[in-house]
Amino acid sequence: MPKFATQVLGTNSEAVGQAATMLRGGGLVAFPTETVYGLGADATQDHAVARIFEAKGRPSFNPLIVHVAEVSALKHLVQWSDAAQAVADAFWPGPLTLVLPLRAGAAISKLVTAGLPTLAVRIPAHPVARAFLASFGGPVAAPSANRSGQMSPTRAAHVTADLSGRIEAVVDGGRCGVGLESTILGLAGVPTLLRPGAVTEDALARVLGRAVAQRQDTETLSAPGQMLSHYAPAAGVRLNALDWREDEARLGFGAVDCDLNLSETGDLTEAAANLFEYLHQLDARGAPVIAVSPVPHRGLGVAINDRLSRAAAPR
Missing domain, CATH: 3.40.50.11030 (Threonylcarbamoyl-AMP synthase, C-terminal domain)
Known part of the structure; x- marks a missing residue:
């Protein structure tokens, strides 16, 4: 793949604006969230999203999470529901991803959904992520900023060690506070825990007023983080x-x-x-x-x- 001179950017408004400009031009920019560093691309550009899979060596059947700055930006992308509103009110911005039915005509690259009729969406809480998303002003597809199957990055140095030369830039916002990828809740049918995280099953059940079903590892992939071998060190x-x-x-x-x-x-x-x-x-x-x-x-x-x-x- 082509080699890029990967820049390490700061977190002031000028640097964040520079990162957003890179994204608009089809570039890849890693940025901090409260969970782990994400590898961002413009979710509406097929070529940019394809570059995520290339840079990570990620299988194309593994869907991506779309990040936005505000709930209002999601309602033309997914079919919103009362359940989605309840958990969004309780846990967003924060370390929770919702999987909802994709809205017909949504301006999202089909590579993001991996051909599924659903879309994974999140509003992160990290102030740098929120400033970056607001500056970009559109949906950002962003899996963890590491080579596929390997350990997730919680510092900018982890990103550059893994992806330097493969992406345009990383915004260095320091160490991620939560340190684990977001909880993923499926709301395309019966509420189902698709990946555990900092927002626990019990907390979700309290907000929804019902038990949350469990995904089995033998089921077809429906969200990121479900491959049996994942997050692995070399050892x-x-x-x-x-x-x-x-x-x-x-x-x-x-x-x-x-x-x-x-x-x-x-x-x-x-x-x-x-x-x-x-x-x-x-x-x-x-x-x-x-x-x-x-x-x-x-x-x-x-x-x-x-x-x-x-x-x-x-x-």
Whole structure:
């Protein structure tokens, strides 16, 4: 693929405006959100969206999330509903993606939806992301800014290490606060949790006034982040390690002796924020395997364990 001189931009209004101009010209720009860095392209331009798949080495059957600055920008893209309004009121802007029926005639590249009759949409909370989206003034397709299947980036340096020369620019907004990709809720039929994240199943159920169905991994892909092998470092990953083996890098949780600890106090929010950062750091040490302590499967731990199980899956 062509090589680009990838620029690292700041977050002032001039830099954000420069990034938006790049997007209008069909360029690719990585930008920070509260979850992870996204790799943005103009969602209305087929060629620009195709470049996302090329830069990431992403399968074309894997749909993308469209980011916008305001709910009003979504209503001509998707079929809005009372349920969508309820969860939007509760959790947007924030780390939640909704999958809704695509509106007929919506000006969205068919590559974004991967041929599905639905569209994944989100309004991020990160102030730099919101300024960037507002400056661009249109829908931005943005998966995580990393090579397909590999660890998600929570710093601009992670983006440049993976995609330098493949994209025009990255807006350096510092470290992402949440550190895990957004929760994805399907609202094209029965409300269904398509990917766990910081907005938990219980929180969604309270707002919707009903239980949320669960997607099975054997079902056809309907949203990003559902491939069985995903989020993987170069090293192998051994889960639920109660002891350490020779030559392993040790990723702990709670009161354990280890190389890096997701949270010594057992704080799941802290653990989520540290997960990809620490996987990147341990992977850079070159150990053949990263062993990970058990993480409780409750609350945000459900999302952490989802990412870890996909990182550990056969490749």
